[in-house]
Amino acid sequence: ALDKLFPRKTLGFFPSPLHKLERLSAMLDVEVWAKRDDVSSGLAYGGNKIRKLEWLVADALAKGCDTLVSIGNIQSNHTRQVCAAAAAVGMKSYTVQETWLEWDDPVYDKVGNILLTRIMGGNPIMGGYGYSTTEKDTWAKALEEVRAKGGKPYPIPAGASDHPLGGLGYANFADEVAMQEQQLGIFFDNVVVATCTGSTQAGMVVGFAAQEKRRRVIGIDTADDAAMTRRAVTKIANDTAELIASKGGKRVVVKDSDIEINPDYSGPAYGLPSEQTIAAIRTAAEMEAMLTDPVYEGKSIDGLMSMAKKGEFKGQRVLYAHLGGAPALNAYYKAFEDPEN
Ligand code: PLP
Numbered sequence: 001a002l003d004k005l006f007p008r009k010t011l012g013f014f015p016s017p018l019h020k021l022e023r024l025s026a027m028l029d030v031e032v033w034a035k036r037d038d039v040s041s042g043l044a045y046g047g048n049k050i051r052k053l054e055w056l057v058a059d060a061l062a063k064g065c066d067t068l069v070s071i072g073n074i075q076s077n078h079t080r081q082v083c084a085a086a087a088a089v090g091m092k093s094y095t096v097q098e099t100w101l102e103w104d105d106p107v108y109d110k111v112g113n114i115l116l117t118r119i120m121g122g123n124p125i126m127g128g129y130g131y132s133t134t135e136k137d138t139w140a141k142a143l144e145e146v147r148a149k150g151g152k153p154y155p156i157p158a159g160a161s162d163h164p165l166g167g168l169g170y171a172n173f174a175d176e177v178a179m180q181e182q183q184l185g186i187f188f189d190n191v192v193v194a195t196c197t198g199s200t201q202a203g204m205v206v207g208f209a210a211q212e213k214r215r216r217v218i219g220i221d222t223a224d225d226a227a228m229t230r231r232a233v234t235k236i237a238n239d240t241a242e243l244i245a246s247k248g249g250k251r252v253v254v255k256d257s258d259i260e261i262n263p264d265y266s267g268p269a270y271g272l273p274s275e276q277t278i279a280a281i282r283t284a285a286e287m288e289a290m291l292t293d294p295v296y297e298g299k300s301i302d303g304l305m306s307m308a309k310k311g312e313f314k315g316q317r318v319l320y321a322h323l324g325g326a327p328a329l330n331a332y333y334k335a336f337e338d339p340e341n
């Protein structure tokens with residue numbers, strides 16, 4: 001329904017696939033399904049930013065911009081997807097690639113996401129330090145550089161999150177889920193999603209709140225700062241709800257209790273996996289051939305499995321929102337080195 005209110009540029013294959021994780025469900029004694037936003041676009045391995053960028057790219061094109069400018073960590077999935085979206089619509093991209101974590105490996109800034117950005121003819125600008133969703137000098141400088149060259153930049157904040165249109169993609173995801181549920185004759189009582197810069201969870205909260213039947217949206221924090229993540233999700237959810245209502249969409253009121261953030265699986269730090277994260281990644285891979293990464297999805301699948309084992313979902317159905325991220329696995333090969341094979 002949001003398609004009728006806002007322009008959208010198709011960048012993926014939607015609705016994204018939805019399927020039951022048969023072996024994990026049997027192991028956990030809970031019915032677990034996955035909605036595969038990791039395989040829902042042909043643009044450079046896709047991921048959750050593709051779904052968000054459909055609305056930002058439409059806006060950029062309408063405004064006559066020719067260059068997408070964004071920012072993220074060196075191994076950012078987001079900046080790789082910004083570069084991919086730009087390539088696919090014939091725009092340029094400049095992406096500031098900062099150091100948000102210390103991962104001691106000589107290929108960290110060479111393989112995985114950053115490699116794909118280079119192959120796609122992006123302009124990664126290496127530099128800057130520390131995770132933050134606030135505006136950065138490095139980003140402002142990149143915007144200035146584009147203008148100085150006579151280009152017209154379109155600024156996209158980290159994670160395409162704190163942007164007026166950042167929450168639309170995942171508000172629309174909620175409609176997609178409802179449609180698929182109707183086709184299958186099932187209902188997901190719980191949605192488990194990795195959360196960091198916030199617009200994925202925020203969009204979902206708004207989209208699901210507009211539906212009659214209520215469900216739990218459980219954000220598994222990956223920023224390792226649940227208070228910061230909560231602030232981000234709350235702000236974006238309120239902004240998105242307001243935006244949709246202002247265009248004649250259903251007005252929803254976001255309640256504090258709608259925003260659930262679980263802080264238990266994010267350690268030891270943003271971008272660093274715990275032993276438990278790695279074990280969860282192995283389990284999902286060994287049992288379902290479903291690849292998850294040490295930064296985001298490994299933490300959310302760990303959260304889902306751990307919560308299920310604690311009995312949190314007894315007799316209920318759980319939807320795992322797989323948001324992508326596997327290209328970063330290359331940079332984390334050390335975490336999986338096994339002397340025996
Ligand atoms: N999962 C993956 C694979 C991501 O790349 C990101 C991006 O930050 C997230 C989860 C978190 O999404 P968000 O930043 O919208 O909270």
